[in-house]
Amino acid sequence: MFFPQFAWRLRILHLEPSETDHQRMCDVLGLDLPSLAIERIDTLAHFRQRLVDEPCDVVVSAFHCNGFNAMDAWEVLLGAPGTQPAFIVLSRSASEAEAVDAVRRGASDFVRKSALPELARVIVRALDVNRIRTAKEDSQAELVGSVQRSSELNEYLQKCIEAERQSIAREVHDDIGGSLAALKFDLAWIGRHATEPGVLDHVNAATEMLKHAIGASQRIVQDLRPPVLDQGIVAAVDWLAGSFERRTGVKTAFTTTHEVIHAPEDVQLVAYRTAQEALTNIAKHAACSEVRIDLSDGENVLTLEITDNGRGLTRAELEKPKTFGLKGLGERARTVDGWLDISNDGGVGTSIILSVPLAPVEGRMKTERLQT
Structure with a gap:
C-alpha cells in the first residue's frame, strides 16, 4: 500500500456523477471521506472553477458524466492556467475505440472500473510520467528563452560593435588622417627648401613612410566603416x-x-x-x-x-x-x-x-x- 503513505500530499479531483462509485474509489485508494486530498465534482462548470481556484495533481474522470464526457473535461484542462495535472479516465462502459482516442488525445491513462484496484499504481505511474514531461517542457522553455536571450545579446553586441567601428573610423579619418595630411604638407615644404643631400634623403624616406601610413589609415577606415x-x-x-x-x-x-x-x-x-x-x-x-x-x-x-x-x-x-x-x-x-x-x-x-x-x-x- 505504497500509495496511501503519501496520498495526503496529493490533490485529486474526481469527476464522477455517482457518489457510490466515488466512495469505491476512495476505499481503493485508502482515503476516508470527507478528505482534503480528494474532491468529487459532477459538473463541468464546477470543474472549470476548481481548476482556477486551486491547483491539483491528478484528475480522475469518469468517461460518461452528466451532460459531458471525459474528453470535454480534457479540453477544459488544456485551457486551464498553471501546470497541467495528470489526467486519468476511469470508465465502466467506454468502448475500446473511445479508450484509445482518450489516450491519443493526451490522457495519461485509461482504467476500467472493473480493474479499480490498479488505480493507485496507475496514478503513481501517471504522476511520474507527468513529472518527467513537465521537467522536459520546462527545460525546453528555458532553452528557447536562453536562445532568445543569446540572440538578443548578439544583436545588441553587433550594434555596439558597428557603433564603435563608426566612432573609430571617424577618429582615424578626421584626427589621424588629418594629422598625416598636414605632416605630408610639412614634409613637402621641407623638401622644397632643403639644400643638403642628406636632409633630402631623410625627407624622401619619411615621405614614403608617410604614404604607407596614409594608405594604411585609409584601409583601416574602409574596413571599419567604408564610405x-x-x-x-x-x-x-x-x-x-x-x-x-x-x-x-x-x-x-x-x-x-x-x-x-x-x-x-x-x-x-x-x-x-x-x-x-x-x-x-x-x-x-x-x-x-x-x-x-x-x-x-x-x-x-x-x-x-x-x-x-x-x-x-x-x-x-x-x-x-x-x-x-x-x-x-x-x-x-x-x-x-x-x-x-x-x-x-x-x-x-x-x-x-x-x-x-x-x-x-x-x-x-x-x-x-x-x-x-
Whole structure:
C-alpha cells in the first residue's frame, strides 16, 4: 500500500456523477471521506472553477458524466492556467475505440472500473510520467528563452560593435588622417627648401613612410566603416569584389539585378559584412581561381550569393567549435530577420547565400517619398 503513505500530499479531483462509485474509489485508494486530498465534482462548470481556484495533481474522470464526457473535461484542462495535472479516465462502459482516442488525445491513462484496484499504481505511474514531461517542457522553455536571450545579446553586441567601428573610423579619418595630411604638407615644404643631400634623403624616406601610413589609415577606415556604403549596397559590394580581385589575383565576377537596390541601412550593412567575411574566408582557405558574387532583390528578398570554385568546406569544418566567422554571419543575418545558407557543390567549391526579406516595393516607395 505504497500509495496511501503519501496520498495526503496529493490533490485529486474526481469527476464522477455517482457518489457510490466515488466512495469505491476512495476505499481503493485508502482515503476516508470527507478528505482534503480528494474532491468529487459532477459538473463541468464546477470543474472549470476548481481548476482556477486551486491547483491539483491528478484528475480522475469518469468517461460518461452528466451532460459531458471525459474528453470535454480534457479540453477544459488544456485551457486551464498553471501546470497541467495528470489526467486519468476511469470508465465502466467506454468502448475500446473511445479508450484509445482518450489516450491519443493526451490522457495519461485509461482504467476500467472493473480493474479499480490498479488505480493507485496507475496514478503513481501517471504522476511520474507527468513529472518527467513537465521537467522536459520546462527545460525546453528555458532553452528557447536562453536562445532568445543569446540572440538578443548578439544583436545588441553587433550594434555596439558597428557603433564603435563608426566612432573609430571617424577618429582615424578626421584626427589621424588629418594629422598625416598636414605632416605630408610639412614634409613637402621641407623638401622644397632643403639644400643638403642628406636632409633630402631623410625627407624622401619619411615621405614614403608617410604614404604607407596614409594608405594604411585609409584601409583601416574602409574596413571599419567604408564610405562606399553611402553610395548603396550595389556600389559597396562591387567595390569589395574589385578590391578582392586586385589584392588576391583571383578572378572575381560581380552581377546584380539593378544598379541601385533599395534596402534599410541595417540590411545593407549585414549584406556588406557578409560579403566581406566570405571573401576573407575564401582568401584564407578556399584555394580557388574564380569567385562569383550575385546580388538581387527579387520577390522582395535581398539575396547575396558568394560562390567559389575552391576546395570546398566539409561538414566537420562547418561544425568546428571555433568557426566563429561563419557562425557570426548566421547571427548577423538573424538580426535583420534573414537567414544564411552554406553549401558545397559535390565537395568542390562553396556557396554562401544570405537572404533577407524586404518591405514590398510599393511600401518602400511610400517610405522614400515621406523621407524626401
